[in-house]
Amino acid sequence: MQTKPFMARWLSGCAMAALALGLAASAHAQKRGGTLVMLVQPEPPTLASYASTAAPIGQVTAKIFDGLAEYDFNLKPVPSLAESWTIAPDGKTITFKLRRDVKFHDGKPFTSADVRFSVLEVLAKVHPRGPGTFREVKAIDTPDPHTAIFRLENPAPYLMMALSGYESPMLPQHVYGAGDIKAHPNANRPVGTGPFKFVDWQKGQFVRLDRNPDYWKKDRPYLDRIVARFVSDSATRTASIERGEAQSAGMAAIYYSDVRRLEKLPAIEVTTRGYEMSSPVVELIFNTKVKPFDDVRVRQAVSHAIDRQWIIDNVWFGFGKPATGPINSNYAASGIYTNAVKRYQVPNGVEIANRLLDEAGYKRGANGVRFEIVHDITPYGEEWRRLGEYVQQALDKVGIKATLRYEDVPAWLRRVYTAYDFQLSSNWLQNLADPVIGVHRAFHSKSIRAGTVFVNASRWSDPKADELMDRASLENDPAKRAALYHELQKIVVEAAPNVWTHELLFSTVHARRVKNIATSPLGVFSSYDQVWLDN
Amino acid sequence: MAEPAPSQPTQTFHHAARAFWRRFRRNRGAVAGLAILAVIALVALGADVLRPGDPFRLAGAPFAPPFGEFLFGTDSLGRDVAAGMMHGARTSLLIGLVATLAALLLGTLIGGVAGYYGGWLDDVLMRITEIFQTIPFFIFAILLIAILRPSIGSIVFAIALVSWPGVARLVRGEFLSLRSREYVQACVIMGMPEARIIFLQILPNALSPIIVTGSLMVATAILTESALAFLGLSDPNVMSWGFQIGSGRTHLRTAWWVCTFPGLVIMVTALGINLVGEGLNDALNPRLRDR
Numbered sequence: 001m002q003t004k005p006f007m008a009r010w011l012s013g014c015a016m017a018a019l020a021l022g023l024a025a026s027a028h029a030q031k032r033g034g035t036l037v038m039l040v041q042p043e044p045p046t047l048a049s050y051a052s053t054a055a056p057i058g059q060v061t062a063k064i065f066d067g068l069a070e071y072d073f074n075l076k077p078v079p080s081l082a083e084s085w086t087i088a089p090d091g092k093t094i095t096f097k098l099r100r101d102v103k104f105h106d107g108k109p110f111t112s113a114d115v116r117f118s119v120l121e122v123l124a125k126v127h128p129r130g131p132g133t134f135r136e137v138k139a140i141d142t143p144d145p146h147t148a149i150f151r152l153e154n155p156a157p158y159l160m161m162a163l164s165g166y167e168s169p170m171l172p173q174h175v176y177g178a179g180d181i182k183a184h185p186n187a188n189r190p191v192g193t194g195p196f197k198f199v200d201w202q203k204g205q206f207v208r209l210d211r212n213p214d215y216w217k218k219d220r221p222y223l224d225r226i227v228a229r230f231v232s233d234s235a236t237r238t239a240s241i242e243r244g245e246a247q248s249a250g251m252a253a254i255y256y257s258d259v260r261r262l263e264k265l266p267a268i269e270v271t272t273r274g275y276e277m278s279s280p281v282v283e284l285i286f287n288t289k290v291k292p293f294d295d296v297r298v299r300q301a302v303s304h305a306i307d308r309q310w311i312i313d314n315v316w317f318g319f320g321k322p323a324t325g326p327i328n329s330n331y332a333a334s335g336i337y338t339n340a341v342k343r344y345q346v347p348n349g350v351e352i353a354n355r356l357l358d359e360a361g362y363k364r365g366a367n368g369v370r371f372e373i374v375h376d377i378t379p380y381g382e383e384w385r386r387l388g389e390y391v392q393q394a395l396d397k398v399g400i401k402a403t404l405r406y407e408d409v410p411a412w413l414r415r416v417y418t419a420y421d422f423q424l425s426s427n428w429l430q431n432l433a434d435p436v437i438g439v440h441r442a443f444h445s446k447s448i449r450a451g452t453v454f455v456n457a458s459r460w461s462d463p464k465a466d467e468l469m470d471r472a473s474l475e476n477d478p479a480k481r482a483a484l485y486h487e488l489q490k491i492v493v494e495a496a497p498n499v500w501t502h503e504l505l506f507s508t509v510h511a512r513r514v515k516n517i518a519t520s521p522l523g524v525f526s527s528y529d530q531v532w533l534d535n
Numbered sequence: 536m537a538e539p540a541p542s543q544p545t546q547t548f549h550h551a552a553r554a555f556w557r558r559f560r561r562n563r564g565a566v567a568g569l570a571i572l573a574v575i576a577l578v579a580l581g582a583d584v585l586r587p588g589d590p591f592r593l594a595g596a597p598f599a600p601p602f603g604e605f606l607f608g609t610d611s612l613g614r615d616v617a618a619g620m621m622h623g624a625r626t627s628l629l630i631g632l633v634a635t636l637a638a639l640l641l642g643t644l645i646g647g648v649a650g651y652y653g654g655w656l657d658d659v660l661m662r663i664t665e666i667f668q669t670i671p672f673f674i675f676a677i678l679l680i681a682i683l684r685p686s687i688g689s690i691v692f693a694i695a696l697v698s699w700p701g702v703a704r705l706v707r708g709e710f711l712s713l714r715s716r717e718y719v720q721a722c723v724i725m726g727m728p729e730a731r732i733i734f735l736q737i738l739p740n741a742l743s744p745i746i747v748t749g750s751l752m753v754a755t756a757i758l759t760e761s762a763l764a765f766l767g768l769s770d771p772n773v774m775s776w777g778f779q780i781g782s783g784r785t786h787l788r789t790a791w792w793v794c795t796f797p798g799l800v801i802m803v804t805a806l807g808i809n810l811v812g813e814g815l816n817d818a819l820n821p822r823l824r825d826r
Contacts, residue, residue, distance in 0.1 A: 234785055255785050257611075314597050314612055377771060382785060386612060388771065393593050393612075404771035407684050 034533035035225040036514065038524075039237050039249035041381065043204065043230035045410060048187035049169055050118070050176075051126045053454055054409075055251060058166045058525045060207050060228050064105075065169030065192035068096055068115070069160070071277060071521050075433055077160050081110065081170055081193065082148075091155025091476060098146045102216045104172045105197045112142035117173035119150075122181055128452045129437055132444075133162045136473075154474045158436035164277075165194060166525040167437070195221035195529035205230060215529070222532035234258075234382055241268065241509055247533070248510035248517060250274075250524030255382060256317035259507055267512050274523020275506045279328035279431035279438070282311075282320070284391065284499040285416070287423050288460040292362060292371050299496040300342075301356035302424075304349040305398045306391065308501050315386045320502040325493040326439055327485065328431045328503050335482035336435060341493040353398045362399075370399040376416065376425040379409050387426055387501075417453045427454070428504060433521075435485060440469045443492055460497030558818040565814020571807030575800075579624035586618035590774040594618070601792040608792040610783055619774045620797055626775040627804065630691055631757040637695035638756075639749050642702025643738070649703070650710025651733055661707070664700045672697040676759060677768060686770045690763060694756050705748055709741035743819035750812035754805040761801050776801050 040056045049061035068085075069077040082096040102110040120140055123130035136156040141149040150159075162168055175191045176184055190198050193216070196209035207228040211221055229246055231237045238258040240246040242265070254262065263270040284302070286293035293299055312320035321329065324339045331337040346352065362370040373395075377388030385406070392402045402424070407415065416425050432438030441447045441454070445461035468488040475481040493500075508524060510517050513534040520526040559565055578585065594605070594615040601608035607616035649660040667675075676693040683689035713719060714737060722732050763769060764777025765784070776797040783793025 235787070257786060257789065261788065382782070385767070385771070386782070389591060390593070390612060393589075393591060396589070396592075405684070406767075406771045408681060411684070 030222050030515070030530075030532040031534060032219075032222050032532070033224050035227060036223050036248065036528070036531060036533065037227045037229055037246040039240070039246045039253045040207075040228045040230060041237065041249075041251070041253040042232065042379075042409060044207075045413075046187055047190050047198070047201070047207070048184070049166070049190075050122050050130075050171060051128075051182065051187070053128050054413075059250060060209070061169065061190060061192075062164075062166040062194075062522065062525045063196040063209055063226055063528050064190045064194045064198055065165040065171070066102075066194050066527065067163045067165035067168050067170060068098075069163035070526070071161075071164060071433070073273075073276060073521055075161070075276065075521055077163060080163075080165070081115075082163075087160075091157070092152045094150040094152070094159070096148045096150070098148060099216060100146055102193050103214055104175075104193050105191050105212060106172070106175070107214075108172060108174055109145075110170065110172070110193050111145035112140075112148040113145070114170055114173050115148040116140040116142055117177055118169070118171045121173075122171055122176065123168055126181055127168075128454055129162070129432075129441055130168070131449075132441055132447070133159060133168070133437055155476055156436075156473065157476055158434040158473065161433035162437050164522055164525075165192070165527060166522055167432070195527050196223075196226055217529055221527075221529040223528065226528060238262065241511075244511060247514045248508060248524075250508040251506055252381060252383065254507075254509045256319050259319070259509055260317055262509055268509060269512045270507050270509050271518050272505055272507045274508055274518035274521065274526070276330070276521035276523075277433045278506065278523070278525075279330045280428045280504040280506070281323050281326060281328055281431065282387075282426070282428045282501045282504055283326070284424060284426045284501065285458050286460075286497055286499075287420060288458045288497050289420065290423060292360070292373070293423060295360045296495055297356045297360040298362065299499075300344070301353035301360070301398060302395065302400070303344040303496050303499040304346070304353040304356070305394050305400075306344075306499055306501060307349070307394065308345050311387060311390060312502050315383050315390060316502070316504070319505040319507065321505065323500040323502050325489045325500055326429060326431075326442060326498065327435060327489055330503075331431065331435070331485075335478065336485045338486040338489055340486070341489050344496075344499070350397055357398060357400075364399045368399055369401045372401045372403065373423045374405050375402040376405050376407070376412060376422045378426045379407060379412050384426065391424075391426070413453050416457050417455070418451045420450065420457070420459065425457070427457075429454075429498075436469075436473050440473070443488075443497065444469050458497035460495060462491060462495065465491050465495075555818050559814045562814040562817050564810045565817070568807040568810025568814065571803060572811060575624055575804055575807070576628065578621050579628055582618075582621040582625060586615065586621050588618075590614065590618045590622040592618075598786070598790045600790075601796070607796040608790070610779070610790070610793045611786055616779065616793060616796055619779050620776065620800055622774040623776045623779060623797065624800070624804075626687070626773050627757045627760060627777075627801070630687070630694065630760045630775075631753040631808075634691045634694035634698065634756045634760075635749055635752045637691065638698035638752060639702055639745060641695065642699035643706050643745060645699070646703035646706030646708075647710050647733055647738065647741075650707035651714055651729075651737065653711070657707070660703070664703045667697070667700045668704075670697075673759065673762065676763060677766065680763060680768045685763075685768045687773055690760060690768075690770065693763075694759050697759075698752055698756065702745065702748060702752075705744060706741060709744060710737055713737045713740055746819060747812055747816045750808060750815055754808035754812070757801065757808070758805055 040059050042056055044056040044060055046052055047061055049057050066081050068082040070080045072078050081099055083099050085094055085096045087094050104110055119134055124134040136152040136154050137150050138153050139151040172191055175186055195212055195215045197212045199208040199210050201207045209226045211224050234255045238254055241249055262268050286299050288294055308322040322345055325341050327337050329337050357370055364370050375388055378384040388404050395402045415421050429442050430438055442456055443465055445466050447456040448459050449455055465488055468484050472481050472484040515532050515534055516530040519530050593613045595609050595613050597611050597613040599605050599609040605615050609615055645660050649657040676697050679693035680689050722736050761777030764775050765781040769775055769778045779797040780794040786793055
């Protein structure tokens with residue numbers, strides 16, 4: 001497949017997917033009706049998925065917004081709002097043919113003008129990853145309401161991987177076109193084309209979505225309603241799944257040790273499918289612009305002091321795999337991943353860490369402390385707090401006294417991604433469908449954008465790394481592209497702007513009677529138009 | 536005024552203290568409560584000797600069962616539960632005492648002023664007090680801590696701020712009734728400054744109910760702190776009983792000991808404080824003794 005030219009690859013992918021969809025639709029008699037209660041944790045701060053990529057947002061909004069394409073498990077784009085597309089041989093023109101029967105939830109038709117508006121006016125400007133994804137798009141021509149022609153400055157192979165309703169939602173221009181998009185009145189009353197319509201958001205309790213009877217996929221969705229419930233207590237979430245009050249919970253909504261218990265129950269099913277486009281890597285983030293983490297030796301020392309396997313075993317109850325760098329080993333198949341980088345997980349890590357800290361001039365004081373830092377723990381739930389507590393202890397062993405600070409999500413996001421008023425924090429980086437979308441944002445100098453969340457908060461950058469990423473974005477030859485990424489991984493891992501602890505393995509816990517819950521590599525971030533309830 | 540002979544008040548004090556102790560001792564439960572609190576206070580003071588070092592230290596294998604290598608086992612990260620309980624006793628007692636003292640001070644001041652002066656000042660202060668009383672106190676405490684970010688200081692502040700209205704109302708009632716007594720009227724006629732009347736004449740006579748209320752408030756404060764910590768609103772750098780229960784409750788079915796022992800000690804402490812409060816009430820209000 002990697003030797004075929006671009007256009008042929010996409011087209012054959014489309015044809016196969018269309019065939020597969022047709023077969024699937026006739027193969028099984030799905031039942032209509034019913035309400036799916038899904039647990040989303042934590043409550044999303046907003047429903048403006050075009051402006052924030054916080055994990056809980058997309059779990060709700062992917063049901064409301066469609067994208068130009070969907071993806072199959074081979075990570076190939078398949079038609080959605082765009083029924084077909086052609087990519088010119090030079091890779092600089094992509095022509096999308098749009099469906100003619102698509103209406104927004106307010107009854108107005110979906111047209112190429114909405115595509116142009118969504119991509120150029122919204123996603124390329126306010127989406128955290130959009131400016132990266134669409135940076136080569138210099139214009140979108142709309143010769144007629146059902147044709148959108150993307151004019152690119154340079155080829156952008158990753159762009160076709162970022163067209164889902166989760167990643168690049170298509171918004172109605174007549175709604176979002178008026179007023180300030182960053183503080184839009186419809187941010188929390190989203191209007192899209194998706195299988196479910198937004199009805200109500202009772203803050204602190206639930207978001208209710210009702211079936212869109214005019215959905216363009218005939219006879220879909222199967223469910224009458226989706227209720228996204230927000231339950232802040234982890235034990236209560238587990239109990240509600242166990243008792244059947246809620247029927248599904250994705251990501252880390254069910255605590256890892258509870259998943260281990262629930263997976264043995266007959267009425268409950270656990271799947272790790274549906275996270276193939278996520279590929280998350282847990283990381284500690286240094287603020288490389290302030291002392292003491294402006295010194296690479298200090299950062300490397302911390303990286304050496306952390307025991308990755310210990311974290312996986314005791315904090316994540318085995319749901320993980322030690323990470324060697326920012327790129328997830330899921331990318332081994334495409335040749336992009338390499339483990340030929342500086343290794344921090346070594347038996348004498350603590351010893352090396354102590355030596356590096358001595359060399360950096362941070363000698364132990366009389367009380368055994370070299371320096372004190374504040375560690376902002378991630379307010380995402382219990383495991384993150386345990387991670388913070390572990391890190392505090394691990395740093396104590398090498399003479400770093402860490403004080404933990406715990407704030408709510410908005411305050412923490414502002415501190416880390418807007419004010420840069422932190423020394424050490426933690427988060428996880430979703431590699432997503434392509435490193436250009438998922439990884440570049442954490443290390444490129446252009447991704448140092450105050451106020452944009454989940455981008456380069458460490459503010460580390462390097463001209464050589466920038467150049468490698470820029471070249472990899474344009475490189476159509478898979479082998480050359482892989483080589484560029486190998487070099488990038490070497491440089492980034494050596495510079496250690498983050499500590500990459502492990503690759504997270506997520507799971508979706510659901511009642512056995514919920515069917516078709518993982519029909520896409522986007523899993524809980526997909527539209528759920530095929531989900532149905534048995535009896 | 537001539538200085539009285541130094542031995543005289545000391546002797547009366549000793550006499551009063553003995554009488555007080557006699558009355559307190561009569562309540563067996565109160566003595567038992569005092570013994571419980573004494574043990575807990577001793578353990579809290581000796582935590583650094585009994586279990587030296589950071590109670591957050593990863594001491595051993597995670598989920599080690601109790602009564603083995605570790606007295607009360609270890610939690611999910613391998614932290615010694617017993618060490619956490621000993622160090623947590625300090626946090627709980629400290630927060631209980633400091634928050635209660637702060638609430639007593641504020642409540643006494645506001646209630647005293649309102650009760651002594653009456654009139655519009657009383658109206659204003661009591662309306663403010665009522666505003667605080669109409670907000671569910673636990674929700675209010677959560678809100679305050681969420682805004683201020685969880686730390687020992689903010690937790691003490693929040694608990695004090697939600698606990699003072701009860702004290703204010705109590706003190707106001709006492710002051711209202713005491714200020715019309717003859718000895719107060721006499722002081723007013725003598726031209727004694729108001730501050731002197733309030734603090735040296737009326738307040739000492741209103742102290743008994745304040746002390747009794749205060750002792751019970753300590754138990755409430757400890758329970759509130761634990762409940763907040765249970766919800767994750769604890770100072771992440773300070774070990775407390777509530778934190779132990781909160782972090783252990785996820786594993787209740789697989790590792791019961793992580794939250795059971797801290798839970799028991801909270802219960803026992805609250806019980807001890809309530810017993811002592813009961814005894815104080817008997818000792819300080821002898822007229823109610825035989826009710």
